[in-house]
Amino acid sequence: xxxxxxxxxxxxxxxxxxxxxxxxxxxxxxxxxxxxxxxxxxxxxxxxxxxxxxxxxxxxxxxxxxxxxxxxxxxxxxxxxxxxxxxxxxxxxxxxxxxxxxxxxxxxxxxxxxxxxxxxxxxxxxxxxxxxxxxxxxxxxxxxxxxx
Numbered sequence: 001x002x003x004x005x006x007x008x009x010x011x012x013x014x015x016x017x018x019x020x021x022x023x024x025x026x027x028x029x030x031x032x033x034x035x036x037x038x039x040x041x042x043x044x045x046x047x048x049x050x051x052x053x054x055x056x057x058x059x060x061x062x063x064x065x066x067x068x069x070x071x072x073x074x075x076x077x078x079x080x081x082x083x084x085x086x087x088x089x090x091x092x093x094x095x096x097x098x099x100x101x102x103x104x105x106x107x108x109x110x111x112x113x114x115x116x117x118x119x120x121x122x123x124x125x126x127x128x129x130x131x132x133x134x135x136x137x138x139x140x141x142x143x144x145x146x147x148x
Contacts, residue, residue, distance in 0.1 A: 021129065050141045051125060053078055062119060072097065073115045076108075080126060080136040081144050089133040108134070 052061040058074055060067045069077070075097045080088070088096070090105035098107070112126055112134055119125050125140040136142065 018130075049119075049123070050143065051077075051081075051119065053081055053142065053144045055144065055146050067118055069115070069118065072111055073118070076111055077115060077125075077142075078144065080134065081142045084136045084142075085138070087129045087132050087135045093134065 049063045053059075053074075054061065055078065058071075060069050060074060060077060076093065079093070079097050090108040091101050093108045094101045094103065094105065112128075116124065116126060123139050123141075124137050125142065127135050127137040129135055
């Protein structure tokens with residue numbers, strides 16, 4: 001099946017974004033593939049900042065510069081980076097990162113907001129899936145380096 005969504009601007013409307021996310025989810029269930037191709041002439045690539053997660057030293061580098069992250073900010077970013085394309089509810093993130101679920105779910109929102117501020121790149125690293133939770137952005141350039 002082919003779905004064509006004509007885009008007239010660089011920004012996606014919320015409805016188009018939801019449609020693309022729904023199609024991706026359907027494709028993942030059937031283990032198919034999805035590709036996004038520009039309708040007109042190819043546009044130059046807009047590479048965002050590269051984020052490197054060094055698990056051995058628990059450091060995060062943003063374009064080579066060390067970011068001062070708290071333990072939970074580091075753990076949250078690593079958790080999402082190790083599970084790309086998956087959407088997590090706040091409860092799942094509390095269980096997976098914090099290790100418990102009996103705290104306010106807004107704790108996750110606060111940590112995501114702080115992490116986004118520290119990553120302050122032109123391209124979002126963490127995407128909000130409205131009504132569900134959070135996931136690592138498809139456009140994010142995140143590399144996890146174990147034991148470095």
